[in-house]
Amino acid sequence: MKDCFSCPQPSDAPMVDDCPVVHLSDSAEDIDKLCALLYGVYHLNSESVDTSYLAMMMRIGRKYEIASLTSTALNYMQHLFPSTLQEWDNRQGEVSRLSDNQDNAFIFDIINLAYESHVPSILPAAFLSLWRNYTIESILSGIQRRKDGQPLVTILGPQAMHDCLRGRMTFLPDFLHRVAGHLEKPGEYGYPFREYQIPDYGCEDICSKIFPDLLVLLLELAKNESFQFHQGIDEIWTDSEEPCKPPLCTECKYQLDSAFDNGRNEAWEGLPILLQLDQTFKVS
Numbered sequence: 695m696k697d698c699f700s701c702p703q704p705s706d707a708p709m710v711d712d713c714p715v716v717h718l719s720d721s722a723e724d725i726d727k728l729c730a731l732l733y734g735v736y737h738l739n740s741e742s743v744d745t746s747y748l749a750m751m752m753r754i755g756r757k758y759e760i761a762s763l764t765s766t767a768l769n770y771m772q773h774l775f776p777s778t779l780q781e782w783d784n785r786q787g788e789v790s791r792l793s794d795n796q797d798n799a800f801i802f803d804i805i806n807l808a809y810e811s812h813v814p815s816i817l818p819a820a821f822l823s824l825w826r827n828y829t830i831e832s833i834l835s836g837i838q839r840r841k842d843g844q845p846l847v848t849i850l851g852p853q854a855m856h857d858c859l860r861g862r863m864t865f866l867p868d869f870l871h872r873v874a875g876h877l878e879k880p881g882e883y884g885y886p887f888r889e890y891q892i893p894d895y896g897c898e899d900i901c902s903k904i905f906p907d908l909l910v911l912l913l914e915l916a917k918n919e920s921f922q923f924h925q926g927i928d929e930i931w932t933d934s935e936e937p938c939k940p941p942l943c944t945e946c947k948y949q950l951d952s953a954f955d956n957g958r959n960e961a962w963e964g965l966p967i968l969l970q971l972d973q974t975f976k977v978s
């Protein structure tokens with residue numbers, strides 16, 4: 695930015711208080727927000743962030759090479775939309791609180807900003823949070839809110855919407871398929887004679903009776919309007935219409951929990967590929 699003011703000016707260039715007048719091509723709103731940030735009028739805090747400030751920090755920070763602006767905005771987005779599943783799980787309370795405000799389209803804004811500023815790394819976590827907090831209907835129709843007293847609909851941009859729907863359609867079957875794969879017994883049996891880890895040899899009769907119910911419970915996740923990506927089978931069971939713990943024997947419960955956990959971790963790792971982010975962002 696210093697370079698803007700040190701450019702040689704014509705002798706008749708307008709001056710204010712012996713300083714040259716420099717015309718900027720940025721929007722007045724961006725410059726206004728930049729000043730509010732630089733003079734400490736606005737503070738980026740995790741309680742209620744105004745996404746238009748994040749957008750300004752990315753735009754102005756990159757254009758004028760103000761590294762502290764871009765890195766602050768990036769750190770904030772990467773904190774909420776991290777690259778590991780464990781961190782993603784830990785952030786969901788915070789992200790839901792930020793999205794709960796009705797006058798707010800927080801996750802929509804963040805995803806659009808990630809496309810605009812070319813930050814694909816936060817997108818798997820951001821899309822998963824979007825699917826968790828919004829129904830397909832809200833994703834398609836966008837979020838209605840008011841800005842400066844005027845009605846405004848925030849909707850994902852065309853490429854973001856395209857990637858979002860592709861991911862939303864493919865992620866859940868991919869996840870369930872992986873869980874089911876981990877429940878299969880390794881061995882010489884293949885289709886159509888699949889063998890499963892549950893019931894185990896010699897375990898209680900109840901395990902064989904409850905196993906089909908567990909599979910139905912998993913499939914019913916596809917019925918839900920939003921997709922929770924629960925941390926464990928117990929959490930799904932608690933959320934279901936007949937909440938109770940699956941009464942499996944210890945060995946079968948262990949097999950089920952580890953199949954779920956492995957499937958969940960693999961689905962998370964595979965999400966960037968399902969979203970085809972490498973093609974959208976031409977990452978080599």
Ligand SMILES: [Zn+2]
Binds near residue numbers: 893894942943947
């Ligand atoms: Zn059992």
